[in-house]
Amino acid sequence: MxxxxxxxxxxxxxxxxxxxxxxxxxxxxxxxxxxxxxxxxxxxxxxxxxxxELHGAGPLEPLLATPGVTDVLVNGPDAVWLDRGGGMERAAVQFSGEAAVRRLAQRLVAGAGARLDDALPFADAVLPDGTRVHAVLPPLAEHTTISLRVLARRPHDLDGLVRLGAMTPLVADVFRDLVAARLAVVISGGTGTGKTTLLGALLSTVPPDERVLLIEDAPELVVVHPHVVRLVARGANVEGAGAVGLRELVRQALRMRPDRLVVGEFRGAEMVELLVALNTGHEGSAATLHANSAADVPARFAALGALAGLPGPAMTSLVASAVDVVVHLRRGRDARRTVAEIGLLARAGDELVVESAWSAVRGDQPAADRLRRLLAARAR
Missing domain, CATH: 1.10.10 (Arc Repressor Mutant, subunit A)
Known part of the structure; x- marks a missing residue:
């Protein structure tokens, strides 16, 4: 410590x-x-x-409380880093030795109801305040490593993201139209590009008389809306029992009279459940997905469908009829998170493609007129 x-x-x-x-x-x-x-x-x-030291995150506590911090990373006793939106920074925090780092990692994981020891030298858990903790013990890593992802505490709306430079006012207006038209949106991007932040801002524009069901692996979404119900997955206890996954939560949410179904992140089999729901009249839903570009989103869907045991043609049909719009985010070298592209998901034979309707860098937008027509038709 x-x-x-x-x-x-x-x-x-x-x-x-x-x-x-x-x-x-x-x-x-x-x-x-x-x-x-x-x-x-x-x-x-x-x-x-x-x-x-006894109950919190020890010497990491001040770092977690620092405004704007999204990640705190411990690579060893004298290697602590943080990210507050501008890239990685070395923190002026040190531990007295490897034993102190290990003791903190085990206490944090135990506080989340999980196990971390020589028999199980890695753990992924969620702390009571929503902070996500991942830890790995030697010999899997040279030193005990701790990765803490901090729960967003401050809500953002579309106007606020415009002021931060994440998008233009024109793009913000398009997002409002997407929500009002009840189009199904998937927000893609890499780690730390602001997918969850943008999703929360979009959901904050949902009409107040609609019921929003959030389904998350960890409580990350911050949504300003009067009628939000949040379901959070639960991991197995130290005996390996009691786990409740996203797939089961989607099934339960369908019985709770949702107007909008939202999955914090598509990870696997739960994606199939949500896509089936979208094909049975649940419009205006949303999710996030890890992808390197908008064009890579169809391949990510195919890979996740394979993990869920769904044949390629069936997955193509399911996604094509369930998802309308793909919004891709990127993080520049200056660490600024911006909207890079808005595209329409379309079917090309037996495959899916994303046709660009707006791009921050390209001029030719073949799907721009189709998006305008779609929004106009839904507005009637």
Missing amino acids: STGPYGGPELVDRVRRRLASGPAALDAVVRSESSGIVDDAVFAGLRAEVDA
């Missing part, structure tokens, strides 16, 4: 031993072990430091 401004690792170790020896109040133990400290402000800082 790092040396905090008030007590440091020795004090925390003494407090930990005292608490392990029997029931005791944390405040009393901290005061006892930090003899000579009388200033209330110093004591408050010391107690917060000890509490973070």
Whole structure:
């Protein structure tokens, strides 16, 4: 663990031993072990430091609380990094050694109801506040590694994304029209391109008299809407039982009278359930999907369909009749996240293609007129 401004690792170790020896109040133990400290402000800082080491994320706690932080990464005792939207930065945080990193990783994972030890040296779990934690122990990695993905705390609307430079006002108006026309939208992009942020902004424009069902692997979507129901997947406990996956949650959501069905991210078999739902009258739904470009989205659908055991032609038919629009995001070298392309999903024989209707870099947009006609027809 790092040396905090008030007590440091020795004090925390003494407090930990005292608490392990029997029931005791944390405040009393901290005061006892930090003899000579009388200033209330110093004591408050010391107690917060000890509490973070025993119950929170230890020396990573201030990093997780830093405004704008999306990821905190620990590659070893003296290699801590964070990302607050401008790329990776080295953090001024160090641990006392490999054992301290391992102890923090195991405590975080255990707090999420999962297991991390030599028999199972990796774990992927969600903390109670929604932060996603992934950890790997040696010898799978040279050092114990911890990856923390921070839950978005601040909602964004389309106007706010325009001010941030993620899109133009014209593109924002197109997005509003897509939602109003109840077109099914898939937002694609790489990791950290802002797919979840844009999806939350789109859902915030859904009419207030509609019921939105969110289905997520982790509670990441931030949506400002008066009628949102969130279903979150649950992993297996330490005995390997009790898991509830996205596929089951989609089935349950269909029984909850949704106006809009939203899957935080297409990952596998749950995609088939949602596509079937979209083919049975659930319009205006949305999801995100990892892809390197809009043109790669059909291949990603085919790969996920194969994982779900769905033949290629059946997957093509299902997607072609269920998904209307693909929105692709990119992250530039300056770390800015922008809308790169809006396209229409179409069928070309036995294959799917994405026909560009708007692009940030290309002038020729063969599907632009078709998108305008589609929006006009849905507006009637």
